[in-house]
Amino acid sequence: MRLVQRREATVVIVTIGVVIYFAIRTSTFYSVANLITMAQYTSSIAIIGSGEVLLLVLAEIDLSAGQMYLTAPWIVYLLWADGVPIGWAIVVSLACSVVVGLINGFVTVWLGVPSLIVTLGTNYALFGLVLVESNAIQQNMPGTTGEFGILFGVGSWSVGLWALGIGVVIWVLLKQTRFGTHVTATGGNTLAAAEAGIPVRRVKVWCFMIIAVAAGMSGILDSIRIASLNPGNSGLDIVLPGIVAAVIGGTALTGGRGTVLGTLIGAIFLGVLEDGFNLIGVSANWFFLVEGVVILLAMAVNTQLGSLAARTRR
Amino acid sequence: MTTTSDSPGATPPAADGDAEDIILSTEGITKRFGAVVALRGVDMHLRRGEVLGLVGDNGAGKSTFVKIVTGFQRQDAGRIFVEREEVNFHSVTDARRAGIETVYQDLALVPQLTVYENLFLNRELTGLGRLGWLSRPKMRRLATEYLHDIRVSVPDIDAEVELLSGGQRQAIAVARATRQNAKILLLDEPLAAMGAKESTLIIDLVKDLSKNRGVSMIVIDHNYTHLFELCDRLNVIQQGRVTVDTRVADTSVEDLTELMVAEYRRQVREGQALLQA
Ligand SMILES: Nc1ncnc2c1ncn2[C@@H]1O[C@H](COP(=O)(O)OP(=O)(O)OP(=O)(O)O)[C@@H](O)[C@H]1O
Numbered sequence: 044m045r046l047v048q049r050r051e052a053t054v055v056i057v058t059i060g061v062v063i064y065f066a067i068r069t070s071t072f073y074s075v076a077n078l079i080t081m082a083q084y085t086s087s088i089a090i091i092g093s094g095e096v097l098l099l100v101l102a103e104i105d106l107s108a109g110q111m112y113l114t115a116p117w118i119v120y121l122l123w124a125d126g127v128p129i130g131w132a133i134v135v136s137l138a139c140s141v142v143v144g145l146i147n148g149f150v151t152v153w154l155g156v157p158s159l160i161v162t163l164g165t166n167y168a169l170f171g172l173v174l175v176e177s178n179a180i181q182q183n184m185p186g187t188t189g190e191f192g193i194l195f196g197v198g199s200w201s202v203g204l205w206a207l208g209i210g211v212v213i214w215v216l217l218k219q220t221r222f223g224t225h226v227t228a229t230g231g232n233t234l235a236a237a238e239a240g241i242p243v244r245r246v247k248v249w250c251f252m253i254i255a256v257a258a259g260m261s262g263i264l265d266s267i268r269i270a271s272l273n274p275g276n277s278g279l280d281i282v283l284p285g286i287v288a289a290v291i292g293g294t295a296l297t298g299g300r301g302t303v304l305g306t307l308i309g310a311i312f313l314g315v316l317e318d319g320f321n322l323i324g325v326s327a328n329w330f331f332l333v334e335g336v337v338i339l340l341a342m343a344v345n346t347q348l349g350s351l352a353a354r355t356r357r
Numbered sequence: 358m359t360t361t362s363d364s365p366g367a368t369p370p371a372a373d374g375d376a377e378d379i380i381l382s383t384e385g386i387t388k389r390f391g392a393v394v395a396l397r398g399v400d401m402h403l404r405r406g407e408v409l410g411l412v413g414d415n416g417a418g419k420s421t422f423v424k425i426v427t428g429f430q431r432q433d434a435g436r437i438f439v440e441r442e443e444v445n446f447h448s449v450t451d452a453r454r455a456g457i458e459t460v461y462q463d464l465a466l467v468p469q470l471t472v473y474e475n476l477f478l479n480r481e482l483t484g485l486g487r488l489g490w491l492s493r494p495k496m497r498r499l500a501t502e503y504l505h506d507i508r509v510s511v512p513d514i515d516a517e518v519e520l521l522s523g524g525q526r527q528a529i530a531v532a533r534a535t536r537q538n539a540k541i542l543l544l545d546e547p548l549a550a551m552g553a554k555e556s557t558l559i560i561d562l563v564k565d566l567s568k569n570r571g572v573s574m575i576v577i578d579h580n581y582t583h584l585f586e587l588c589d590r591l592n593v594i595q596q597g598r599v600t601v602d603t604r605v606a607d608t609s610v611e612d613l614t615e616l617m618v619a620e621y622r623r624q625v626r627e628g629q630a631l632l633q634a
């Protein structure tokens with residue numbers, strides 16, 4: 044019963060299921076090269092998904108994180124093209140990400156606009172900014188050479204380890220720190236949190252800044268890894284898998300409950316699914332059909348297990 | 358007994374006591390929410406070690422008064438004094454520093470957090486310097502000990518509050534406030550959802566804090582039996598104003614009801630006079 048009570052139970056079971064399926068169907072699934080591919084594909088989903096957990100626990104959402112992921116490397120590129128050393132370009136770019144998070148949080152909290160709308164606005168604003176500044180022309184990403192490049196994305200396991208590290212930091216932040224308790228309290232019962240003296244608005248703004256900087260970092264790493272920048276990519280295509288990973292991982296949309304561990308496993312699930320379909324040569328079109336069905340099933344099971352767990356605990 | 362209905366806003370402070378021992382007082386507290394005037398000049402005082410009961414109809418403004426004194430809301434006008442010093446609370450934390458603890462009518466619990474996390478809400482014990490790393494074992498242990506000391510029983514210190522009954526939640530909310538060794542306790546309907554057995558437990562706890570630790574308290578309740586058992590003095594709030602201020606020893610439920618009815622009649626007459634004028 045203990046296992047079923049855990050919010051991550053569903054995603055663990057379905058992930059084990061697809062891993063077994065693809066391991067049997069293909070001979071290359073467990074090859075090192077393939078594991079690296081999966082880690083690389085999973086990285087951005089895991090990082091953005093972990094950040095979304097904080098916001099979902101607050102009963103908020105950030106739809107701009109995917110576009111932040113795409114915009115941050117452009118800032119690095121533009122600064123670098125102006126002669127700024129790559130390291131400083133990254134620092135400034137991450138600082139810009141923090142500012143974007145600050146704007147998202149500020150408008151949501153002090154102007155009372157729902158974060159769904161605020162961050163959709165930021166998403167398009169950033170997209171426009173990238174198109175204008177890049178003249179819609181592709182560029183090569185700098186910083187791909189030497190040890191710097193290996194550390195920041197080029198190394199086989201680089202992005203995977205970064206994702207693991209960022210995921211663990213957010214996990215610890217949510218579960219083991221005072222700040223995390225205040226996030227849960229703010230999302231679970233905002234009035235109660237405020238009556239206990241928790242600065243609920245400041246807590247929210249912090250979380251918008253955290254996801255923005257995490258997404259920005261993820262984007263910089265991936266761009267260095269693939270060494271190119273494409274201004275036409277859509278941020279929503281990047282943020283939505285992160286949200287999916289969080290939700291199938293067992294994070295509620297209603298606030299107060301979230302699991303970074305579940306989200307990391309959810310990201311692995313999506314990675315395994317995409318990769319497995321590639322390996323067995325099934326058309327990518329199937330991927331979305333399967334993903335959609337799995338989301339529906341996982342949510343149905345999560346809801347049922349949630350009420351079952353509540354009953355058995357009494 | 359003094360009734361102040363003839364001269365609203367003029368409760369004589371410490372009519373029968375030494376002015377020195379007043380621990381909390383307010384002067385002309387006014388608060389409006391848009392068109393609703395919740396408080397229209399509340400003058401109140403609380404002596405050291407005293408238990409003051411607040412009675413009044415639904416919507417009379419009792420909770421609003423508590424939220425202002427505890428720094429959660431800000432008054433539109435009026436002044437608050439703690440131990441004769443004027444205070445300006447900008448947050449709940451300011452009031453806590455001044456030694457004021459509150460049990461809110463809505464209990465202010467987070468359903469998704471455990472019993473001990475709620476007991477330590479915004480007072481979490483942490484280690485590792487400024488990193489804010491939670492000392493969960495210590496919080497768990499202290500919470501268990503405290504609940505045991507005050508004989509509050511919950512099924513499991515690690516249970517989410519969502520799974521507790523209304524009365525158990527209320528006990529947690531009260532325990533959170535009483536654990537802090539506050540000078541002043543504000544209890545907004547602490548017994549509302551409780552059965553007889555649990556009520557007795559909380560009443561005994563409150564009495565003990567008052568008698569043995571000298572904690573001063575304001576208790577809001579709609580139940581006269583509780584109030585007459587707990588309180589030294591009663592204030593009636595009607596229409597956002599203190600209309601009756603009486604020692605419990607000097608009154609009875611009948612007297613109090615009569616005074617309240619008289620005040621309604623007076624207000625109705627006043628209203629009619631206004632209409633005729
Ligand atoms: N945040 C708020 N916004 C608008 N109106 C409010 C707010 N808080 C209280 N009021 C109004 O102020 C008045 C006093 O409310 P309050 O909660 O203080 O009454 P009360 O005496 O505690 O009542 P009860 O016995 O039902 O708890 C009511 O008319 C209420 O509707």
Ligand SMILES: [Mg+2]
Nearest residue numbers: 419420421462
């Ligand atoms: Mg009330």
